[in-house]
Every structure is written in C-alpha cells, then in structure tokens.
Amino acid sequence: MAYNINHLNELEAEAIYVMREVAAQFEKPAILFSGGKDSILLTHLAKKAFFPAKIPFPLVHIDTGHNFPETIEFRDYLADLLDAKLIVGSVQEAIDAGLAVEEKGANASRNVAQIPALLKAIEDHQFDALLGGARRDEEKARAKERFFSHRDEFGQWDPKNQRPELWNIFNGKKHFGEHFRIFPISNWTELDVWQYIAKENIELPKTYYSHVRPCVVRNGTILAVSEFVQPREGEEVKDMQVRFRTMGDATITGAYLSDADTMEKIIQEVASARETERGNRADDKRSETAMEDRKKEGYF
Amino acid sequence: MEQEIFNAESYSKMELLRFTTAGSVDDGKSTLIGRLLYDSKSIFEDQMEAVKVSSERRGDENINLALVTDGLKSEREQGITIDVAYRYFSTPKRKFIIADTPGHIQYTRNMVTGASTANLAIILVDARHGVVEQTKRHSLIASLLGIPHVVICINKMDLVDFSEETFNKIKNDYKQFxxxxxxxxxxxxxxxxxxxDNVVNESENMNWYKGTTLMYHLENVHIANDHNHIDSRFPVQTVIRPHSDEYHDYRGYAGRVAGGVFKKGDDVTILPSGFTSKIKSVEFAGKPLEEAYSPMSITMTLEDNVDVSRGDMIVRTGNMPEISQDIDAMICWMDDKNPLRLNGKYSLMHTTKSCRCVVKEIVYKMDVNNLHKLEDDKNIGLNDIGRIKIRTTQPLFFDAYNRNRITGSFILIEEGTNVTVGACMIRS
Structure with missing residues (x-):
C-alpha cells in the first residue's frame, strides 16, 4: 500500500493541523519568538500552513536585553521577510517599572525576570493564545505538557489540573482573561528538528554553525565573552571553535566545541550526542525541579 | 542505537509508531520503558547522571531505571505516575512516541487519553499473578479505543524460573478472556x-520461546493500514483567503484528511449544505499534490464558488458518512467534580465542528473489570465507562468509531467550566 507517509511528514502534518486550529479557535493568537531554532521552525510551519495568505500571527519577543546580537539581527530580518508584525516585550522595562527584580550574585540571570515581562505583553495586547516551540523531549516537566495548555487569569499552569487531550480534538474554550500556550512541535525531538531544517533548507542564525569566538570556561560551561559575560579573576579568554545548540541569554547559554559548519555535520553531531541540548543550560541545573517551578509561574 | 552509522537517506524512510503502556506500579512498567530507552541508547548522559543522583538519594541499591520516566515533583515524592507522560526514542527503522500512563483504576481517564492516539498497546502482566482484573481493564480500554495492535508482555519471568508452562497458561487464560x-x-x-530478557536483546534464559523480542516487534509491526483509506472525509478547519492582488479570488479549504483519498477532479459533496462540486486542486504550501490521504494536512480548492466554512465536511460524492442528530456512543467520563447528568446539556466537539447536545439516555454502565453491563447502575462518574444516547443541536457527519477513529470520536465539554469531561466513541 502506497498510502504511507514518513515520520517527518507526519510530524509536520500534526504541527500544521495544530496551527490551523489555533487560527480558527482564537481571537488574538501570536507566536512567542525566542530567536532560537525551534521558534524559527514555527514561523516556517506557519508560512506553509496558511500559504498563500500571510501568517496570521504576530511575533512576540521577550527581550531580556542579554541576547546575542546575532539573535536580534536575525529576528528583525525574519519578521521583515515574513511581513509579520513584531512585538517586543522588554525585561529591562519590567525591571525599571518594578514588575521584575534583577537577580543578584555571581550567577545572576534574567531568565526568571522574563515572566512578568511576558505576562505584561499578554495583558497589554490581549493575546488569548501564544504558540511556543517547546518540545516534550526537552525536559521532564515538559513530557506531560499538552498541545493546548490552559493558563488561568494569572498566567499560571496547574500540572495537576490539565485538561485531558484526546485524539486530535483540541479544546480551546476559555473564560475572559485566560489564555492558552500552544505547542505545535510537542512531539518532535531535537534530531527531528534538525532533519526538518535540513530538508526544508530553513535559514538559521550563524551562531548555530561552528565558528571561532573568544570564550571563557566557567563551572565547566563554555561561555562566549560579550558585553554581558566578562572574564572573572583567574579565567582565561581563549579563541575557541564552537557552536550553540540552543539560543538563550548570552549569560547562561553554553557553547559546545564543534567543527560542524554545515547542516550535514550538525545532524551527524546531534545524532551521536550523548548529552541533551539543555544539558548545558545553567537555568535548568539550579535544582531537580527548576523547570517545573518556573512553568507554574507562567514561564514559556 | 548506534547513531554513528546514521544517514539522511534512511532517516527519510522512517515511520512513526505511537504506543501506550499500561500497567501498575508493581508490574515494572517504568522499568520496562527505562529498559527500552537504555538498551536502545536513547538516554543521554546528563539524564543518566540525574537518575544516578536520584537513585542514591532514595537509597536504591542499583541505578533505578524506573526513575528515567518519572516527571513531576509530586509523583517523585509518592513514587507513582499520575498523568500521561510522553517519551521519545528512535531506532534506524522507526521513531517511537510512548504515551506512558498509570495503570490503577483511578487513572482510567489517563489510560484512555494515552490510548486515543496509539497504534499499539503494551499491556504488562506479572508472571507470578497472571491475568488479573487490571489486565482485563487495560485490554477493554485498548479494545474500546480501537488500538489496532496489542502486545501482552508477560514480565518478571526471572521470578518464575523462566517457565514455559507459566507463560503458556497465562497466554491461554488471556485468549479465553x-x-x-x-x-x-x-x-x-x-x-x-x-x-x-527479550526487551531489546534476545533472552538466553528462554530458549523455548521462538518469537521475536519486544523491540523487533515494535520495529516491524505493520502499521500502514492503521488509517482509513477507504471513506473520503475532509473536515474543514479554516478557509484561506489571502486578499492579495496575486491571489485575489483564491479560496483554499484547509484541513487534515480524516479518511480516504482525495485527488484533483474528484466529485465531492459539501456537508451539511449538500452542494456538489469538483476538486480543482489538492495542494500543500503552494505545491500541487497527486493525491492526499490521512493523516496529511493539505489545502483543497473547488471548481465552483460554493459556501464552505469551518465545521463543514467535504466528502466524495457516492461515499457519504452517516448524518444524524441522534448519536449512540460509548463514553469514558473524565470529570472529578460531577457525574454525567441525564438530560444534562454539554458542548460537543467532533472533528472541526462544535455544537451542543443533551444526554437523552444512559443505557448502561460497564464494569471495567469484567465487561459486565450494569443496566441497573447508571451513575457514570470519574473513570466510569458506559453507553449513552445523545441528541445534538446540529447534525454530525460521522462514521462508526471502529471504522474511523477520527470521524467516529467526539468530546463533551462542561459549559460552565470549559473542562473536557467526556471521551466518546460512536457505535456502529
């Protein structure tokens, strides 16, 4: 029987089905755009889902102010290319307004401070659905996440009271002030994402490919030296050939030694990796339930 | 698997198999999943490191593979799995999605959720105890939810001296039931x-067993026919209207094929209007497709400018679904607050259609442990399964669930809370 599609096409069909449900069921949906490969992938899927119409979602970026410059450049370029509206929520503004507090101490990050900035953007723009690129294989608290994840009027997630999700019927009914986080690529793994990016020839920021840049090694993690990461006493700045597997804040996203400068080499590398892509994210290492704790508060 | 020999060519031919696992805490379900992931080299070093640390903290003697699949904080504290957790692994042949569900009766709704999208169910039986009530319940759910393939894993063979006799007795008991x-x-x-033994690697302790390992079975079971490729059903999700100069009059009907095969030139009927037309194009992202079938997401255009909107269904003329406002269905109740109300009104979602309905009759409740129909007990509460008759405010276009899992299923939603309270399968 020829009526058979391969797993990448099936994952694509599922993600596109989810996106079309979002467009049909919600008034003001948006794509949460982090600048990372997963959210770039979402914009690509959205383009395919609604072709020849424009994508029916604006891009929302919560800017911590600690991003790699390459991330911001690429964000603006992509929004322009897609002719999509770009909405930027600023963590710095949230801190200045007293909504968020800057972390102190040697390993401070703005990861947690994103939450109030995000919730403010949701309120200001009255978004009722936010599409995100999170995947269930990333982290154990995400393994139980729904495609349509309900958030109460405070933006909180209640892991004990999630709506059952049956077949491919997605219940997006909600009360005023509540919203949904939607994860169309829930069932993709990191390898699926890379394979699909290669197959579709999707353009990515250069930071995903191997390049040489000045770095320091801190607590076993390679960090790129930048405006936000300066060498501390006893740390030596070295030019290293690295690439990034995820794109978070410059302060917390670890680089990997790699000579993978083409898509083919990256896929080989991902396929033989012995560590998850979040294995080098300082934010997840804080405690065994770090991700779950942040999610309950309204994290991505 | 050894990913070093990985190549893009074989990757593009990989199939996707979704399976569910049901079993109680003591059946070794988490250990089995941990074993599948571990022996297929799908556990990353940092995950393994976390499991080692947790095992030591708990005072476990060896690395506890069951901890690999534990998710939320409260579950780790109680040592039980309370929700559906999804796990992923792949071999060079297939990508696998595991819906890992708890097996206790109080989690029937989680099992039903996990089973709703599965191609295959693994049901664990403890070799020391044989077929028990729980085995029957899990099998009933697999049967009700129309899972095409079932594997009965008789586990803990090491505790019954790898006895062939024990295995055969359990097998016969199960077949009878x-x-x-x-x-x-x-x-x-x-x-x-x-x-x-016999999970990924063949057992050296059971030479009498001539069948395949579990992993071999998962990699080779024939799943291409799990979708309905006979009855052409296309529920419309949304209408694409670009309003641009280039595509001024374009009207594309976007959706995911729910059954059958659609091609350019096919005569189609639009439900509920009954208008007929011909398919002008079957396309995806601007590229024409030869044909489209389940589970593909596509866009379709028609020759005639007829009125089509979300919730409508495009079908091949001459192969109509059933059309009715009176529906006879099996239901699994999922609400922990209130039982199903006779004469109660609920919202309903069926394919891309939403309407309301009233529960006209509760025919019986099923004893999920022995399949008995309880016609005197019509109180359907959390985790109960029963048969109901409803009347909808608008006609549904459907097939029996055992013919098509997409057009044969619907959910009930409590109107006050918006919570999904019922999973329903339409009877033939």
Missing part, C-alpha cells in the same frame, strides 16, 4: 524488564 473483545492483532512476549 479476550475472545469477548474487539482486538484484532494480539502478541505474547515473555520478558524480564529488570534483566533485559
């Missing part, structure tokens, strides 16, 4: 999840 069920493809595999 399962004759009352609607499961077409059942396989029996003797395993030890703890030691790894």
């Amino acid at each position: 399962a004759s009352k069920l609607n499961v077409k493809d059942v396989n029996f595999i003797p395993i030890s999840a703890l030691l790894g």
Whole structure:
C-alpha cells in the first residue's frame, strides 16, 4: 500500500493541523519568538500552513536585553521577510517599572525576570493564545505538557489540573482573561528538528554553525565573552571553535566545541550526542525541579 | 542505537509508531520503558547522571531505571505516575512516541487519553499473578479505543524460573478472556524488564520461546493500514483567503484528511449544505499534490464558488458518512467534580465542528473489570465507562468509531467550566 507517509511528514502534518486550529479557535493568537531554532521552525510551519495568505500571527519577543546580537539581527530580518508584525516585550522595562527584580550574585540571570515581562505583553495586547516551540523531549516537566495548555487569569499552569487531550480534538474554550500556550512541535525531538531544517533548507542564525569566538570556561560551561559575560579573576579568554545548540541569554547559554559548519555535520553531531541540548543550560541545573517551578509561574 | 552509522537517506524512510503502556506500579512498567530507552541508547548522559543522583538519594541499591520516566515533583515524592507522560526514542527503522500512563483504576481517564492516539498497546502482566482484573481493564480500554495492535508482555519471568508452562497458561487464560473483545492483532512476549530478557536483546534464559523480542516487534509491526483509506472525509478547519492582488479570488479549504483519498477532479459533496462540486486542486504550501490521504494536512480548492466554512465536511460524492442528530456512543467520563447528568446539556466537539447536545439516555454502565453491563447502575462518574444516547443541536457527519477513529470520536465539554469531561466513541 502506497498510502504511507514518513515520520517527518507526519510530524509536520500534526504541527500544521495544530496551527490551523489555533487560527480558527482564537481571537488574538501570536507566536512567542525566542530567536532560537525551534521558534524559527514555527514561523516556517506557519508560512506553509496558511500559504498563500500571510501568517496570521504576530511575533512576540521577550527581550531580556542579554541576547546575542546575532539573535536580534536575525529576528528583525525574519519578521521583515515574513511581513509579520513584531512585538517586543522588554525585561529591562519590567525591571525599571518594578514588575521584575534583577537577580543578584555571581550567577545572576534574567531568565526568571522574563515572566512578568511576558505576562505584561499578554495583558497589554490581549493575546488569548501564544504558540511556543517547546518540545516534550526537552525536559521532564515538559513530557506531560499538552498541545493546548490552559493558563488561568494569572498566567499560571496547574500540572495537576490539565485538561485531558484526546485524539486530535483540541479544546480551546476559555473564560475572559485566560489564555492558552500552544505547542505545535510537542512531539518532535531535537534530531527531528534538525532533519526538518535540513530538508526544508530553513535559514538559521550563524551562531548555530561552528565558528571561532573568544570564550571563557566557567563551572565547566563554555561561555562566549560579550558585553554581558566578562572574564572573572583567574579565567582565561581563549579563541575557541564552537557552536550553540540552543539560543538563550548570552549569560547562561553554553557553547559546545564543534567543527560542524554545515547542516550535514550538525545532524551527524546531534545524532551521536550523548548529552541533551539543555544539558548545558545553567537555568535548568539550579535544582531537580527548576523547570517545573518556573512553568507554574507562567514561564514559556 | 548506534547513531554513528546514521544517514539522511534512511532517516527519510522512517515511520512513526505511537504506543501506550499500561500497567501498575508493581508490574515494572517504568522499568520496562527505562529498559527500552537504555538498551536502545536513547538516554543521554546528563539524564543518566540525574537518575544516578536520584537513585542514591532514595537509597536504591542499583541505578533505578524506573526513575528515567518519572516527571513531576509530586509523583517523585509518592513514587507513582499520575498523568500521561510522553517519551521519545528512535531506532534506524522507526521513531517511537510512548504515551506512558498509570495503570490503577483511578487513572482510567489517563489510560484512555494515552490510548486515543496509539497504534499499539503494551499491556504488562506479572508472571507470578497472571491475568488479573487490571489486565482485563487495560485490554477493554485498548479494545474500546480501537488500538489496532496489542502486545501482552508477560514480565518478571526471572521470578518464575523462566517457565514455559507459566507463560503458556497465562497466554491461554488471556485468549479465553479476550475472545469477548474487539482486538484484532494480539502478541505474547515473555520478558524480564529488570534483566533485559527479550526487551531489546534476545533472552538466553528462554530458549523455548521462538518469537521475536519486544523491540523487533515494535520495529516491524505493520502499521500502514492503521488509517482509513477507504471513506473520503475532509473536515474543514479554516478557509484561506489571502486578499492579495496575486491571489485575489483564491479560496483554499484547509484541513487534515480524516479518511480516504482525495485527488484533483474528484466529485465531492459539501456537508451539511449538500452542494456538489469538483476538486480543482489538492495542494500543500503552494505545491500541487497527486493525491492526499490521512493523516496529511493539505489545502483543497473547488471548481465552483460554493459556501464552505469551518465545521463543514467535504466528502466524495457516492461515499457519504452517516448524518444524524441522534448519536449512540460509548463514553469514558473524565470529570472529578460531577457525574454525567441525564438530560444534562454539554458542548460537543467532533472533528472541526462544535455544537451542543443533551444526554437523552444512559443505557448502561460497564464494569471495567469484567465487561459486565450494569443496566441497573447508571451513575457514570470519574473513570466510569458506559453507553449513552445523545441528541445534538446540529447534525454530525460521522462514521462508526471502529471504522474511523477520527470521524467516529467526539468530546463533551462542561459549559460552565470549559473542562473536557467526556471521551466518546460512536457505535456502529
């Protein structure tokens, strides 16, 4: 029987089905755009889902102010290319307004401070659905996440009271002030994402490919030296050939030694990796339930 | 698997298999999943490191593979799995999605959720205890939810001296019971999840067993026919209207094929209007497709400018679904607050259509442990399964669930809380 599609096409069909449900069921949906490969992938899927119409979602970026410059450049370029509206929520503004507090101490990050900035953007723009690129294989608290994840009027997630999700019927009914986080690529793994990016020839920021840049090694993690990461006493700045597997804040996203400068080499590398892509994210290492704790508060 | 020999060519031919696992805490279900992931080299070093640390903290003697699949904080504290957790692994042949569900009766709704999208169910039986009530309940759910393939893993064979006699007795007991069920493809595999016998690697302790390992079965079971490719059904999700100069009059009907095959030139009927037309194009992202079938997401254009909107269904003329406002269905109740109300009104979602309905009759409740129909007990509460008759405010276009899992299923939603309270399968 020829009526058979391969797993990448099936994952694509599922993600596109989810996106079309979002467009049909919600008034003001948006794509949460982090600048990372997963959210770039979402914009690509959205383009395919609604072709020849424009994508029916604006891009929302919560800017911590600690991003790699390459991330911001690429964000603006992509929004322009897609002719999509770009909405930027600023963590710095949230801190200045007293909504968020800057972390102190040697390993401070703005990861947690994103939450109030995000919730403010949701309120200001009255978004009722936010599409995100999170995947269930990333982290154990995400393994139980729904495609349509309900958030109460405070933006909180209640892991004990999630709506059952049956077949491919997605219940997006909600009360005023509540919203949904939607994860169309829930069932993709990191390898699926890379394979699909290669197959579709999707353009990515250069930071995903191997390049040489000045770095320091801190607590076993390679960090790129930048405006936000300066060498501390006893740390030596070295030019290293690295690439990034995820794109978070410059302060917390670890680089990997790699000579993978083409898509083919990256896929080989991902396929033989012995560590998850979040294995080098300082934010997840804080405690065994770090991700779950942040999610309950309204994290991505 | 050894990913070093990975190549893009074979990757593009990989199929996707979704399976569910049901079993209680003591059946070794988490250990089995941990074993599948571990022996297929799908556990990353940092995950393994976390499991080692947790094992030591708990005072476990060895690395506790069951901890690999534990998710939320409260579950770790109680040592039980309370929700559906999804796990992923792949071999060079297939990508696998595991819906890992708890097996206790109070989590029937989680099992039903996990089963709703599965191609295959693994049901664990403890070799020391044989077929028990729980085995029957899990099998009933697999049967009700129309899972095409079932594998009975008789686990803990190491604790019964790898006895062939024990295995055969359990197999026969099961067959006798399962004759009352609607499961077409059942396989029996003797395993030890703890030691790894017949999970990924062949057992050296059970030479009498001539069948395949669990992993071989998962990699090779025939799943291409799990979708309905006979009855052409296209529920419209949304209408694409670009309003641009280039595509001024373009009207594309976007959706995911729910059954059958659609091609350019096919005569189609639009429900509920009954208008007929011809398919002008079947396309995806601007590229024409030869044909489209389930589970593809596509866009369709028609020759005539007829009125089509979300909730409508495009079908091949001459192959109509059933059309009715009176529906006879099996229901699994999922609400922990209130039981199903006779004469109660609920919202309903069926394919892309939403309407309301009233519960006209509760025919019976089913005793999920022995399949008895309880016609005197019509109180359907959390985790109960029963048969109901409803009347909808608008006609539904459907097929029996055992013919098509997409057009044969719907959910009930409590109107005050918006919570999904019922999972329903339409009877033939």
